[in-house]
Amino acid sequence: MDGAIRRRRGRRGPHSLNPDIFSFRDLNRTRGSWSPVTGGTCMSNDTIVARRIAEIAVDGHVSAEDVLYLRRTVFQDGIASPAELDAIFLLAERAPHGDPEWLMFFEEIVADFYLRQNEPQGYLTEEEFEALKARITRDGEAASQLKLRLMIRLLEVARDTPPSMHSFVADQLRRAILNKGADAAVTREETALVRRFIFASGGAANVAVTREEAELIFDINDATMGLGNDPAWTEFFVRAISNHLMSHFTFDAPSRQEALRAQQFLEDRTVSPGGFLRRMVSLSGFRSEEKPAQTERNVMRERAIAEAEKITPLEADWLADRIGRDGVLGEGERRIVNHLRELGDDLPPKLKALVERAA
Secondary structure (H helix, E strand, O other): OHHHHHHHHOOOOOOOOOOOOOOHHHHHHHOOEEOOOOOOEEOOHHHHHHHHHHHHHHHOEEOHHHHHHHHHHHOOOOOOOHHHHHHHHHHHHHOOEEOHHHHHHHHHHHHHHHHHOOOOOOEOOHHHHHHHHHHHOHHHOOOOHHHHHHHHHHHHHOOEOOHHHHHHHHHHHHHHHHOOOOOOOOOHHHHHHHHHHHOOOOOOOOOOOOHHHHHHHHHHHHHOOOOOOOHHHHHHHHHHHHHHHHHOOOOOOOOHHHHHHHHHHHHOOOOOHHHHHHHHHHHHOOOOOOOOOOOHHHHHHHHHHHHHHOOOHHHHHHHHHHOOOOOOOOHHHHHHHHHHHOOHHHOOHHHHHHHHHHO
């Protein structure tokens, strides 16, 4: 117990063993200590950890039983040292597949190391992220599904992460979905993964879809058009782009309730995107807004919401340039255009030209 307390309170550095040269053999060779009884080298705890983990990685699959073994014999205190973390990442490389318990355990160990062993808890520094990135993509290769899900989980549970991490994960998501070869259609599971990334609390804007995220969504949509994407992707595409237009000028320090409201909007099939876009154009000044018959408190609230949901001429120009950039309108883009068509003369010039071209 005392050792666990000391390790939890002690300050760790973001770097440990060099991920480019470290191996289980290195750990076995460097972690031994001299024994006064035998006059030779006795195995340290880190060496035992490495050997036990190496045995699990033999068949490339980590089972629920393997995870239970690790919890009971290797990580009894629930805390990973830098050397133990290196060993776990090597296990992830050798055995990227496994039962659901393996992913949960991997996420738990790494999140504890980076987000809960130092004060203030929940924050990932730029230096720590660079060390994490070196573990994620050794030799520059793309992250495995296991490691990609880990990074998204870290974004979800962290209070704050450096902007470079958000951009890095966005690029890894793009590569994971688009580099699948002939079978590049977006699945329901991948749609859920992108949604988790967009609304991760430690990400870029939390409740809002940022311009970078909207570009990512458009890139994926353009590259997979006509390949048989799951219907969940098209639904997400329409609502995510609408969310971006609503809240590109995002709130500061959004609350949990605001994040929940944004997620409910994307998942609520009863909301009409057409009515939503009509409201945004009205709020932006392209059409005079009728004064609502509400209390003063509600009026002030509506004004605050209107400022956040305003679609500006710059946003309208961006959408007009982005939709149909490749000369073809996919199902999701056509749905957005059809909703815009309902606005008629209230549309800004570039969006009106887009609707006319798509007629």
